[in-house]
Every structure is written in C-alpha cells, then in structure tokens.
Amino acid sequence: MANExxxxxxxxxxxxxxxxxELEEGVRRLNGVAAAEANFAAGQIRxxxxxxxxxxxDLLAHIERVEYTARQAHKQDEGAPSVWQRRExxxxxxxxxxxxxxxxxxxxxxDVPLWxxxxxSISTSTxxxxxxxxxxxxxxxxxxxxAIRAFSLGINFLMSIAVVGAIAIGEYVEAASLxxxxxxxxxxxxxxxxxxxxxxxELMKLAPSEARVRRDGRELMLPVExxxxxxxxxxxxxxxMALDGVVVSGSSSVNQAPVTGESVPIxxxxxxxxxxxxxxxxxxxxxxxxxRAKDTTLARIIHLVEEAEAQKxxxxxxxxxxxxxxxxxxxxxxxxxxxxxxxxxxASFADWVLRSLSLLVISCxxxxxxxxxxxxxxxITNAARNGVLIKGGVYLEELGQIRALAFDKTGTLTxxxxxxxxxxxxxxxxxxxxxxxxAALESKSQHPIAQAVLRRYELDAQGxxxxxxxxxATRFESLTGKxxxxxIDGQIYLVGKPEILPQSQAELPAQFIELERQAKTVVLVGTxxxxxxxxxxxxxxxxxxxxxxxxxxxLGLEVVMITGDNxxxxxxxxxxxxxxxxxAEVLPDGKVTEIQKLVKxxxxxxxxxxxxxxxxxxxxxxxxxxxxAIGTDAALETADVALLSDDLSxxxxxxxxxRKARRIIQQNIWASILTxxxxxxxxxxxxxxxxxxxxxxxxxxxxxVTANAMRLARVSSxxxxxx
Numbered sequence: 001m002a003n004e005x006x007x008x009x010x011x012x013x014x015x016x017x018x019x020x021x022e023l024e025e026g027v028r029r030l031n032g033v034a035a036a037e038a039n040f041a042a043g044q045i046r047x048x049x050x051x052x053x054x055x056x057x058d059l060l061a062h063i064e065r066v067e068y069t070a071r072q073a074h075k076q077d078e079g080a081p082s083v084w085q086r087r088e089x090x091x092x093x094x095x096x097x098x099x100x101x102x103x104x105x106x107x108x109x110x111d112v113p114l115w116x117x118x119x120x121s122i123s124t125s126t127x128x129x130x131x132x133x134x135x136x137x138x139x140x141x142x143x144x145x146x147a148i149r150a151f152s153l154g155i156n157f158l159m160s161i162a163v164v165g166a167i168a169i170g171e172y173v174e175a176a177s178l179x180x181x182x183x184x185x186x187x188x189x190x191x192x193x194x195x196x197x198x199x200x201x202e203l204m205k206l207a208p209s210e211a212r213v214r215r216d217g218r219e220l221m222l223p224v225e226x227x228x229x230x231x232x233x234x235x236x237x238x239x240x241m242a243l244d245g246v247v248v249s250g251s252s253s254v255n256q257a258p259v260t261g262e263s264v265p266i267x268x269x270x271x272x273x274x275x276x277x278x279x280x281x282x283x284x285x286x287x288x289x290x291x292r293a294k295d296t297t298l299a300r301i302i303h304l305v306e307e308a309e310a311q312k313x314x315x316x317x318x319x320x321x322x323x324x325x326x327x328x329x330x331x332x333x334x335x336x337x338x339x340x341x342x343x344x345x346x347a348s349f350a351d352w353v354l355r356s357l358s359l360l361v362i363s364c365x366x367x368x369x370x371x372x373x374x375x376x377x378x379x380i381t382n383a384a385r386n387g388v389l390i391k392g393g394v395y396l397e398e399l400g401q402i403r404a405l406a407f408d409k410t411g412t413l414t415x416x417x418x419x420x421x422x423x424x425x426x427x428x429x430x431x432x433x434x435x436x437x438x439a440a441l442e443s444k445s446q447h448p449i450a451q452a453v454l455r456r457y458e459l460d461a462q463g464x465x466x467x468x469x470x471x472x473a474t475r476f477e478s479l480t481g482k483x484x485x486x487x488i489d490g491q492i493y494l495v496g497k498p499e500i501l502p503q504s505q506a507e508l509p510a511q512f513i514e515l516e517r518q519a520k521t522v523v524l525v526g527t528x529x530x531x532x533x534x535x536x537x538x539x540x541x542x543x544x545x546x547x548x549x550x551x552x553x554x555l556g557l558e559v560v561m562i563t564g565d566n567x568x569x570x571x572x573x574x575x576x577x578x579x580x581x582x583x584a585e586v587l588p589d590g591k592v593t594e595i596q597k598l599v600k601x602x603x604x605x606x607x608x609x610x611x612x613x614x615x616x617x618x619x620x621x622x623x624x625x626x627x628x629a630i631g632t633d634a635a636l637e638t639a640d641v642a643l644l645s646d647d648l649s650x651x652x653x654x655x656x657x658x659r660k661a662r663r664i665i666q667q668n669i670w671a672s673i674l675t676x677x678x679x680x681x682x683x684x685x686x687x688x689x690x691x692x693x694x695x696x697x698x699x700x701x702x703x704x705v706t707a708n709a710m711r712l713a714r715v716s717s718x719x720x721x722x723x
Contacts (some may be wrong), residue, residue: 002050004034007059010044012069019143020045021155030054045070064479066146066285088139092183095136099176102128120170129172136179137163161331207276207298208318211242214286217497224293235285237446241278245287246271246295251480252283253447265448281446283480297588334360336681357682362679362688362697371614372665375709379661382713397639398623399655400662403602405552406595406617408609409563409573412627413648414539418448420456421520422536424511434480434533438525439485440473441495449523452537488556495525511536512645519572541576542552544649551652558602562586562594562617591617608643608651625651657715664712668705675701 011023023045024038032053038045043279047059063070069169102125105111111125139159144156159182166175209223219234224242227233232248235241241254253265256278265281268274274287274298293299301474338356376393390396407413423431439457442450477485483496494500498508501524512534515522520536549559561582563570570584583594585701595617598605607614607621618639620626626639627646643650679697681686688697 003046005051005056006046006048007045007056007072008044009060009063009070009072010037011063012043014429019139019156023063023066023068027059027062030059030062030107039355051344051372059383065141071635088183091135092180092187095132095176095183098128098132098135099180102126102132103173117563127171129176130167132176133167133172133179136176136183139183161360169358173174196299198617206240207293207296208240208242211234219478227293228288229289229292231289231516233287233289235280235287237280237284238284239280241274241280241287243287243289243293244273244275244291245289246273247285248288249286250284252285253281255279255281267524267720269481282478298309302332309401330360331497351686358697359680359683362676362683372668372709375661375665375668375712378709378712379657379715382715383654383657388641388654390641390654392640393622396658397662397665398604399606399641399658400660401558402604402606402622402655404558404560404598404605405651406560406562406598406607406621407579408591408614408617409561409565409570410539411610412608413545413577416539418521418537419540419663420452421533421538421540422513422515422534423456424509424534424536426509426531426533427531432460434525434535437488437532438495438523438535441476441486441493442490444472444476445478445484449521449537453523453535467709491529493526494528495523499523501526501531502522516571517568519569542646542648543571544647546577548651549579550646550647552655553578555652555655557655560598562591588614588616590619595620609639660715661712664708668708671708672705 013019020038024036027033027038027045027047028037030049032050033047035048036045036048045063049059049330060070064461067644068587072204105125105128111123113121113123114127115122138158141160141163144160159178163175163179166178167170207224210226211224211227213220213222213227215222216230227243233243233245237252247268247270249270251267251269254268254274255265256275268285273290274285275298276293277298290295326598334356337359338352341352342349372393376396379391379396380393390399410416423434423435425431433456435453438453439541442453445451472484473488475487478484479494479496481497481499483494483500485494485500487493509531512522512524515534515536518536518538520538523537524531525535526532548636550560558581559579560568561577561579563572563573563582563584564586565584567584570582574580574582582589586594591614595605595607599620599622604622606623606625607617608625608627609618610627613628618626623641624639625643627643641654676697679688
C-alpha cells in the first residue's frame with residue numbers, strides 16, 4: 001500500500017464475542033482495508049488500511065452505522081457510564097413489566113377481546129405483549145438490521161427473525177418472552193465484561209505522567225514524553241519512579257513489589273538500576289534516565305498484557321463462528337420448506353408455510369442463548385455471595401477445565417505484610433528490653449521492617465506498664481544499607497543488619513543461622529560493644545493457605561508456586577504449604593514463560609496473583625485470578641476472577657462450582673439440540689404442530705434448561721463433595 005495506516009479504536013457496545021466477530025467481518029469488507037482484528041476482551045479493533053482508498057472518517061462512520069461507537073484507543077476521558085445507566089436497561093425493564101402484566105391478565109381471565117384483524121383476535125393482553133416486543137427487541141433488532149446492511153448475518157438477526165416469526169403465527173407470549181429474555185441476557189453479558197475495559201489504562205496510571213528533571217540548572221516538572229535519555233530526574237521520599245534509570249546520587253530503600261514482587265524493599269545506591277512504577281520510600285535520589293517512557297519495564301509489561309489479551313480472542317470467537325454458519329443455514333432451510341413443496345409437488349402453500357414457521361421456531365436457538373447466560377448468572381451470583389467475583393461466563397467455563405493452578409507468593413500465599421515472628425534475647429537481656437530499644441530506634445522510620453517492630457511493640461505494651469522509650473531516643477543516624485544508630489540516656493544503640501555490629505560478624509549466634517534458614521529476615525539489636533538480641537520478621541503465610549492448597553490437590557489440580565523471592569524463602573514457604581513444584585527468583589517476563597510452559601504441559605492453567613508484576617502472567621494464563629483487597633487495581637482489572645475477601649479457602653469451592661456449571665451448560669446445550677432435532681424431523685410429516693413447536697421446541701426447552709441452570713444458585717460454598 002502506498003499510504004498504509006493502522007488505527008486502534010475503542011469500540012462502545014461490544015458486549016459479546018459474536019458482536020466482535022460481526023464488526024470485524026463488516027470492517028474487513030470495506031474497500032481499502034487490508035486487515036481487521038477485533039479484541040473483545042479489550043473492547044477494541046485494530047484496522048490496517050490504505051488511507052488513499054478509505055479515510056478515517058469513513059471508517060468511523062461505518063462502525064457507527066452498525067450501532068457501535070468508536071474513538072481513538074487510550075484516549076483519556078471520564079470513563080464510560082455503567083451498563084445499568086443505559087437506555088437499554090429501561091427498555092428491557094418496562095418490557096418485562098408489560099410481559100408480566102399481560103400474563104397476569106390471561107391468568108386471572110380479565111383479558112378483554114378488542115378487535116379481529118385478518119381473522120385474528122386482538123385482546124388487551126395482545127397489546128401488552130406487542131408493547132413488550134417493541135421495547136425488548138428494540139436494541140437487538142436495530143443491530144440485526146445494521147448487520148444486514150453490513151452484509152453480516154448473526155445472532156441479532158436470527159433473534160429478530162424469530163420474534164417476527166412468533167408474531168406472524170400469533171404466538172405473542174413467545175415473542176414477548178423471547179425479546180425480553182434475550183435483551184436481559186445481552187445486558188448481563190455486557191455487565192460481566194464492563195469492568196475489564198479499563199485494565200490497560202489502570203496499568204498506565206502506575207507510572208507518573210510527569211517527573212522532576214534538572215535542565216539548564218533549573219528543576220522543572222515535565223511530561224515524561226519530553227524527557228530524554230541521559231537527563232537527570234529527582235525523586236523525593238514517597239514518590240513513584242516515572243522512568244527507568246540508574247541512581248547517580250543518593251541512597252534509599254525502594255519498594256519494587258509492583259514490578260518484581262519482592263516482599264522487602266531493596267536498598268539503592270549510586271550505580272543501581274531503578275524502574276518506572278516503583279516507590280522511593282526514604283531517601284532523596286537523583287536518577288539518570290536510561291529508557292524513554294514508551295520503552296520502560298512497566299511499558300513492556302503493558303505490552304505483554306495487550307498481547308496476552310489478544311491471544312485469548314480466538315477461543316472467544318466460537319459463538320460468532322457458530323452463528324456465521326448456523327444462521328444462514330436455518331433461514332435457507334425455512335425458506336426451502338415454505339416454497340419447494342408447493343412449487344414442485346403442488347402441495348398446500350398454507351400448510352408448508354406453517355411448517356416453515358414451526359421449523360424456524362424450533363430451530364431458533366432460544367434455549368441455547370438463554371440457558372447459558374442464566375447458568376452463568378446463577379453461578380456468578382452464587383460465587384459473589386461467597387466473596388468471589390467472576391468477570392464473565394468464558395472464565396467460569398474455563399475454570400471448570402483447568403488442570404493446574406499457579407500461585408504467586410507475596411501477597412497471595414502470604415499476607416504481603418511483614419510481621420515479627422521471633423524475639424531472641426541474648427547476654428541476659430529480656431524480650432521487653434530488646435523490643436523497647438528496637439522500637440525506640442525504629443520510631444522515626446517508615447521501612448516495612450520498622451513498622452513490623454513497632455506493631456509488635458504496641459501489641460506487647462497493651463495493658464502493661466512498660467515505659468515508652470520512643471521519646472528518649474535522640475541523635476538518630478541512618479546508616480544506609482545497614483540500619484539505624486541513636487542514643488538513649490547517653491548510650492549508643494544500633495538496630496540493623498549484621499554489618500552494623502562489626503564484632504558480631506564472625507560470631508553470629510546459632511539462632512541467627514536457624515532463623516535465616518527458615519527464610520526470615522533477622523535484625524540485630526545491640527550497642528557498639530555487645531549484641532543484645534535478635535528480632536526476626538517474615539511475610540507470614542496466610543492461615544488458610546495450607547488447607548486451600550491441600551483441597552486443590554485433592555480436586556486433582558497440580559499446584560505450582562512462582563515467585564520473585566530468593567530460593568531459600570521460596571523453598572521454605574513451599575515446604576510449609578506442601579507444594580512440591582515451585583520456581584524462585586522469577587521476573588515478570590519469566591512468569592509469563594513459566595505459565596506458557598504449564599499451559600503446554602497441562603492444557604488449561606489458572607494463575608493466582610497480585611501486583612502489576614503478575615499482570616502479564618494473569619493475562620497469559622487460561623484464567624487469571626487476582627486477590628481483591630491487596631491486589632493492585634491494574635491486576636484486579638486485568639484478571640478474570642477476583643477473590644474479594646483475600647480468602648484462599650474460596651478457591652476449592654470456586655473450582656467445584658465452575659466444574660458443575662460446565663456440566664450443566666453442556667447438559668443444556670445437548671438437551672436443546674436433541675430436542676430441536678427430534679421435533680425438526682417431526683415437522684416434515686406434519687407430526688409437530690405450531691403449538692407443539694412453541695410449547696416444547698422453544699418455550700418448553702427454554703424453561704427446562706433455565707430451571708436446570710438455576711440449580712447453580714443453590715450450590716454450597718463448600719468444595720467437599722462437589723468435584
């Protein structure tokens with residue numbers, strides 16, 4: 001192409017895989033379009049086209065003609081309104097009320113005949129049924145007509161034909177029920193994916209859009225896009241890194257958990273690398289920029305998420321492929337049934353038109369379309385009541401097929417918060433004295449280890465007459481990378497790593513070695529001449545984690561732990577939880593690779609994690625599961641399932657529920673197909689009448705599969721016995 005362009009557009013109203021397929025096919029047919037790929041998960045479409053043959057305005061106009069909205073991808077705004085604020089909700093709700101009122105009139109026998117038109121009686125209930133049809137079918141009928149204009153037949157068109165057919169044969173109850181229930185199903189599907197639309201935007205917000213840079217002897221706040229490689233940026237305590245770079249001046253501890261998953265902040269000094277999105281905790285840093293904004297580690301993570309989401313699209317297009325061939329086939333057969341016998345065999349035209357309509361009603365996939373959303377909604381509602389958010393039916397079904405489950409460690413299997421686990425007094429000192437000295441020195445620090453010591457000190461001091469030494473510590477001095485020095489009543493005390501007490505390096509007590517073997521971080525407390533004691537801190541394992549892992553293994557799942565922490569910590573945690581397979585010191589790119597290996601080995605794999613470092617792995621897995629309260633917004637939005645209460649014990653029951661949901665969905669699909677096939681065969685000899693077609697083939701089948709699906713709402717939250 002002489003003037004090739006690629007547009008990435010955000011598409012509004014793209015609520016199902018079938019719609020994405022219809023849109024993609026319609027755009028691909030436009031003159032000048034070389035390729036089009038709709039990403040249902042992201043609500044976007046990427047179009048490569050010849051700008052000499054097709055303008056951007058023409059492209060946008062086409063998308064709007066088929067009842068969608070379009071704009072440039074990643075454009076900042078106030079966000080899309082909730083699905084429940086849309087006009088379709090009002091229309092569907094009123095349609096349901098009209099349908100219910102019409103049924104009530106018929107049930108209590110207050111239905112009053114009004115007119116007779118073309119031999120058909122029109123009563124009061126008929127008017128309410130027709131009003132329900134007009135409102136319920138308004139949205140999908142317009143999309144069906146738009147799809148025809150775009151030379152694309154799909155689910156919306158077939159449902160429109162089915163409603164018209166039901167009205168044509170006088171089955172107003174069926175027409176109104178079909179219009180209302182399908183519209184409701186569309187809204188529920190759209191709601192299930194509504195929150196996932198902002199996942200990439202949430203990831204991007206983790207890195208500041210501006211940074212403080214030194215230019216021409218002045219300090220300026222500039223957009224990150226204007227900052228060049230080699231320039232010096234300044235970072236104060238508590239601020240996030242905006243760009244990747246290397247420290248040229250200053251020392252500080254940096255919380256790298258959002259990028260690497262490390263549970264303890266890392267000390268940074270001149271020459272050390274820092275990454276966009278990480279948090280400077282204590283000192284002042286000057287950083288030499290090494291990567292532009294579009295090339296940072298965080299930007300790479302975002303790119304990995306985009307690629308992973310795109311890889312999911314083929315499996316989600318199954319519904320569209322089914323409709324692509326199913327819809328024309330059904331319409332063609334129905335037309336053939338109505339015309340061929342009268343024209344070739346001089347059969348009764350009226351009889352075969354009625355049989356054609358019966359076939360159309362029987363073949364209409366009402367039961368298929370209604371039963372799956374009802375199954376999904378029943379299961380999702382059940383899960384929500386038990387503290388689990390499932391973001392769509394596709395994830396519910398995939399969960400029922402997974403064979404392996406991978407866990408991140410920090411903040412997932414562990415609490416994500418350091419706590420004091422051991423206080424070891426030495427040289428005749430007591431635990432109280434060790435804690436009082438440590439708390440006094442740590443009182444001015446925001447380091448996670450310091451906060452853990454202070455929490456333990458406050459807990460032990462409750463209800464006791466311990467004198468607070470925090471107010472007596474003076475002349476604080478931070479020894480970068482080692483610890484803290486201060487005076488209490490004229491005596492110098494030190495708290496920190498072994499290097500802070502030179503004479504203790506060669507004579508570390510056996511307790512120190514044992515605590516480190518248990519993957520705990522050990523802090524020394526003492527004076528320049530004497531080691532007073534040890535304080536061990538650790539990221540504690542969640543109390544329910546061991547039982548949850550055991551239950552998952554009993555359900556037949558391979559449980560694997562993947563972490564950015566060191567080998568010793570990973571091994572200790574894995575042993576405590578009974579996990580035989582683990583991978584340590586794994587960076588975000590490596591987590592994606594490990595998940596891909598698991599997928600190749602087991603087929604379908606779920607990943608449980610939190611933090612931005614998990615986002616690519618969550619998106620790469622068949623199903624990504626995020627911890628709700630402690631997980632970052634980005635990971636929560638990117639994931640397919642969220643544990644809202646951070647309770648790992650919900651996972652076994654979630655897997656059991658998903659397996660049962662998949663069984664019920666399969667039962668419904670096969671029951672619907674077999675019922676319709678049997679009745680369809682009976683149409684040709686005239687054994688199946690219109691009444692039988694409506695009552696059994698459509699309404700009956702729909703009610704039966706819906707009742708079966710509703711069983712999911714009553715599934716116990718306990719995994720026992722449901723596997």
